[in-house]
Amino acid sequence: MKKLIAFISICSILFSCKGQENHNNDTKSYAINKTEAEWKSELSDFEYYVLRQAGTERAFTGEYNKHYKKGIYECKGCSIPLYSSEHKFDSGTGWPSFYKAIEKNVDTSVDYKLGYARKELLCGNCGSHLGHVFGDGPQPTGKRHCINSVSLQFKPTE
Ligand SMILES: [Zn+2]
Secondary structure, rough: OOHHHHHHHHHHHHHHHHHHHHHHHHOOOOOOOOOOHHHHHHOOOOHHHHHHOOOOOOOOOOOOOOOOOOEEEOOOOOOOOOEHHHHOOOOOOOOEEOOOOOOOOOOEEEEEEOOOEEEEEEEOOOOOOEEEOOOOOOOOOEEEEOOOOHEEEEEEEO
């Protein structure tokens, strides 16, 4: 009987490990790797919806849409610098827009949520969803990084 119990517990350990592996297969690993419970306790419900479930805030509602102070926009999830006020422009779309990111700190992935491919932007350090990049931005890059205000926190420069 003892052997049987030991066998069952080994099986359940094996299965639970396997379950986790499957779950992580389609998730890229990042330097900051928190559990869903940790993210939920650190973020508001709306922040969690945008950052961790790739939600989108309504146009013209975000704190940084018409925000042009000098400084750095950091990731709300992990505080790494993502965008500079130097590269921000008014796209008229209702979301904060930048023609470039702080190099290497922003990661891209492809998302098919609307039925066609869009290039998703994620924090390169914690994998939080930021927004999308489009090819109709101003020079010198021609890119428009369309970012949710709620994914960012602003740090003014002196
Ligand atoms: Zn981050």
